[in-house]
Amino acid sequence: MNSLLAKTKFSGKTITLSHGAGGKAMHDLIDEIFVAGFDSPELTVLEDQARFDLKDLTKLGNRLAMTTDSYVVDPLFFPGGDIGKLAVTGTINDLAVGGAIPLYLTCGMIIEEGFAIDDLQRIVASMKATADAAGVRIVTGDTKVVPRGAADKLFINTAGVGVIAEQCNIMANRATEGDVVIINGYVGDHGAAIVDARGELALEISTETDCQPLNYLIQKMLTVCPDIHCMRDATRGGLATVLNEFAQNSQVAIELDQTKIPIREEVRGVCEVLGLDPLYLANEGKLVAIVAAEDADALIELMQQHPAGKNSSVIGKVAASPQGKVILETGFGGNRIIDMLVGEQLPRIC
Amino acid sequence: MKFVDEFRDTEKAKSLTKAIHQIALNLAPNLTKPLQIMEFCGGHTHTIFRYGIEQMLPDNIEMVHGPGCPVCVLPMGRVDDCVALAEQPDVIFTTFGDAMRVPGSKKSLLQAKADGADIRMTYSPMDALNIARNNPDKEVIFFGLGFETTMPSSAFTVLQAERENISNFSLFCNHITTVPTIKAVLDSPDMQLDGFLAPGHVAMVTGERPFDFIALDYHKPIVITGFEPLDILHSLWMVLQQIEQGRSVVENQYTRIVQPNGNTPALEAISQVFEIREFFEWRGLGSIDHSGVRMKASYAAYDAEKKFAVPNLKIADPKSCQCGEVVKGVIKPWDCKIFGTKCNPENPMGALMVSSEGACAAYYNNGYHEKETA
Numbered sequence: 001m002n003s004l005l006a007k008t009k010f011s012g013k014t015i016t017l018s019h020g021a022g023g024k025a026m027h028d029l030i031d032e033i034f035v036a037g038f039d040s041p042e043l044t045v046l047e048d049q050a051r052f053d054l055k056d057l058t059k060l061g062n063r064l065a066m067t068t069d070s071y072v073v074d075p076l077f078f079p080g081g082d083i084g085k086l087a088v089t090g091t092i093n094d095l096a097v098g099g100a101i102p103l104y105l106t107c108g109m110i111i112e113e114g115f116a117i118d119d120l121q122r123i124v125a126s127m128k129a130t131a132d133a134a135g136v137r138i139v140t141g142d143t144k145v146v147p148r149g150a151a152d153k154l155f156i157n158t159a160g161v162g163v164i165a166e167q168c169n170i171m172a173n174r175a176t177e178g179d180v181v182i183i184n185g186y187v188g189d190h191g192a193a194i195v196d197a198r199g200e201l202a203l204e205i206s207t208e209t210d211c212q213p214l215n216y217l218i219q220k221m222l223t224v225c226p227d228i229h230c231m232r233d234a235t236r237g238g239l240a241t242v243l244n245e246f247a248q249n250s251q252v253a254i255e256l257d258q259t260k261i262p263i264r265e266e267v268r269g270v271c272e273v274l275g276l277d278p279l280y281l282a283n284e285g286k287l288v289a290i291v292a293a294e295d296a297d298a299l300i301e302l303m304q305q306h307p308a309g310k311n312s313s314v315i316g317k318v319a320a321s322p323q324g325k326v327i328l329e330t331g332f333g334g335n336r337i338i339d340m341l342v343g344e345q346l347p348r349i350c
Numbered sequence: 351m352k353f354v355d356e357f358r359d360t361e362k363a364k365s366l367t368k369a370i371h372q373i374a375l376n377l378a379p380n381l382t383k384p385l386q387i388m389e390f391c392g393g394h395t396h397t398i399f400r401y402g403i404e405q406m407l408p409d410n411i412e413m414v415h416g417p418g419c420p421v422c423v424l425p426m427g428r429v430d431d432c433v434a435l436a437e438q439p440d441v442i443f444t445t446f447g448d449a450m451r452v453p454g455s456k457k458s459l460l461q462a463k464a465d466g467a468d469i470r471m472t473y474s475p476m477d478a479l480n481i482a483r484n485n486p487d488k489e490v491i492f493f494g495l496g497f498e499t500t501m502p503s504s505a506f507t508v509l510q511a512e513r514e515n516i517s518n519f520s521l522f523c524n525h526i527t528t529v530p531t532i533k534a535v536l537d538s539p540d541m542q543l544d545g546f547l548a549p550g551h552v553a554m555v556t557g558e559r560p561f562d563f564i565a566l567d568y569h570k571p572i573v574i575t576g577f578e579p580l581d582i583l584h585s586l587w588m589v590l591q592q593i594e595q596g597r598s599v600v601e602n603q604y605t606r607i608v609q610p611n612g613n614t615p616a617l618e619a620i621s622q623v624f625e626i627r628e629f630f631e632w633r634g635l636g637s638i639d640h641s642g643v644r645m646k647a648s649y650a651a652y653d654a655e656k657k658f659a660v661p662n663l664k665i666a667d668p669k670s671c672q673c674g675e676v677v678k679g680v681i682k683p684w685d686c687k688i689f690g691t692k693c694n695p696e697n698p699m700g701a702l703m704v705s706s707e708g709a710c711a712a713y714y715n716n717g718y719h720e721k722e723t724a
Binding site for chain 2: 265268269272274330331332333334335336337339342343
């Protein structure tokens with residue numbers, strides 16, 4: 001990928017404290033790496049803020065949506081993605097699952113002294129490519145450089161703005177008895193890929209992160225099912241956590257069918273070996289939606305035609321009680337309650 | 351998935367469950383209380399909850415979740431020792447993952463790590479040895495934990511370190527033994543158990559014979575059991591058959607792994623490196639004679655207890671804890687006065703709330719916060 005990037009005077013160099021000092025070095029870095037890399041009209045004018053025409057926004061809906069997230073993933077590059085792709089995708093998805101059309105992103109970077117500028121350029125290019133593919137623009141940003149040891153290589157914060165259409169009302173408290181639970185594909189890929197990429201466990205798997213923007217898929221979903229009741233992306237804490245949020249906010253029970261939850265063989269294998277539960281593994285391109293049962297067939301059919309939804313399926317349903325609980329039918333004849341995770345998921349000893 | 355799905359087959363589960371219900375029905379007229387079968391091992395407890403096996407059983411069969419979760423039974427003082435070792439300068443302290451959250455009297459290893467100690471999670475002591483190879487200017491300590499299942503890998507790692515003369519590696523030996531612990535449970539006056547599922551991976555190392563005393567001296571049926579859900583149901587059926595036929599013998603359900611005489615090289619490595627301690631302190635059960643091992647004097651160079659000043663202070667269990675009674679099947683987790691209130695997975699007071707394999711944590715994590723919801 002490096003060879004495709006424009007050569008700059010920074011090629012082969014590393015970040016120093018002067019790149020964050022506000023002087024010429026910083027301006028050069030911003031011009032050559034960020035402004036050139038993100039290449040958006042709002043950024044090019046180099047004012048202290050990006051400016052938008054309200055008229056353009058009100059054509060799309062009646063409410064603004066805004067969100068922010070910080071990205072500190074280690075390692076920065078992993079199978080199928082990198083921190084840049086993650087930083088753009090994560091914020092786009094946080095807007096999109098509320099029904100918003102994501103439009104603009106900010107990008108704040110905290111860079112550790114000594115970071116390779118070639119890597120920075122790769123990450124910026126990845127952010128740009130991801131944003132372009134999702135139809136959003138990175139319109140303003142900030143760069144800070146901290147002394148070695150004060151941050152781990154690179155942290156990125158992105159904030160995003162989008163517009164929600166008038167008829168859309170997606171809320172975590174709208175699940176009702178009889179609704180069904182839908183997911184757009186395999187769970188746990190991102191978590192497994194990161195465990196593998198850390199290289200501490202000498203696993204030999206080929207699972208890639210599922211990191212992908214979901215906004216186009218969701219906008220399509222809203223055309224056949226304008227009244228999606230609940231929708232969130234299942235990131236940290238996995239599928240289990242999102243469903244607990246729905247069950248608690250809506251005061252309903254959610255019944256999952258283990259045999260219907262799509263999990264790749266490789267991810268299952270990693271979990272079997274390491275004693276992890278795939279329902280709690282992180283995803284970066286998975287939405288969980290709760291919709292009226294009568295909308296499910298048409299919705300699944302449409303989702304399966306979209307690249308981000310090829311393996312979509314119904315994985316469970318909403319019942320009246322026990323309120324606030326997620327219950328998994330194990331496929332073995334018993335069932336168990338899937339609770340929120342208390343701390344980090346730790347591998348078991350034996 | 352091959353070699354996994356075969357052991358989780360729904361149809362086979364149904365026919366085993368039916369057979370178990372039939373025996374329970376046959377036995378019912380002669381029972382004055384539900385039959386209590388103890389699964390000793392935390393791995394079995396995990397499977398039982400993960401697959402909802404308790405709900406598949408008849409009302410007159412109760413599972414009692416035993417003390418075989420090495421993380422759960424770590425006394426606070428030992429965690430304090432780990433923290434003290436980890437906080438010494440130029441030490442890299444390595445441990446299995448689920449030991450990280452066990453509370454000490456002041457902090458857990460997870461908190462010590464946050465405070466700046468170099469503590470790393472490993473999957474095997476050999477990984478720790480590798481860290482020692484790559485960091486010759488640091489002292490690398492591995493927290494050796496677990497029953498006979500994990501003992502051989504610790505022993506082999508010490509032998510490997512000796513062979514390669516890796517002098518910056520040492521083992522903090524907290525390995526524990528199965529038989530004295532089962533014996534302590536059986537000898538307790540309020541014990542009401544009717545049969546046992548024996549730990550399959552311990553038996554893989556030790557073989558079948560160490561469990562003979564349970565059948566011969568205590569006249570309890572015992573079946574060496576694998577860790578898949580069908581293994582559990584199959585073994586339960588075998589235990590119930592023994593009860594119905596008035597037999598008590600050691601049977602092996604886990605024949606695909608467990609040889610009658612165990613694993614000779616593993617046993618040799620264990621006896622080469624380790625020797626029995628006079629007693630060992632357990633969280634929830636107190637001190638049990640001969641229930642732990644230490645490193646032999648000839649391996650003192652690799653023994654963290656010899657290489658470093660270990661505080662070795664005894665810290666009493668919180669008085670309100672009733673872990674001992676839960677472990678012996680005298681009460682259920684929700685009968686404990688502090689279950690789910692003062693004692694929960696975020697802030698575990700007692701041993702059994704510490705690891706997801708502990709009975710109380712398993713009850714809590716599976717949503718059995720109160721009796722009514724079970």
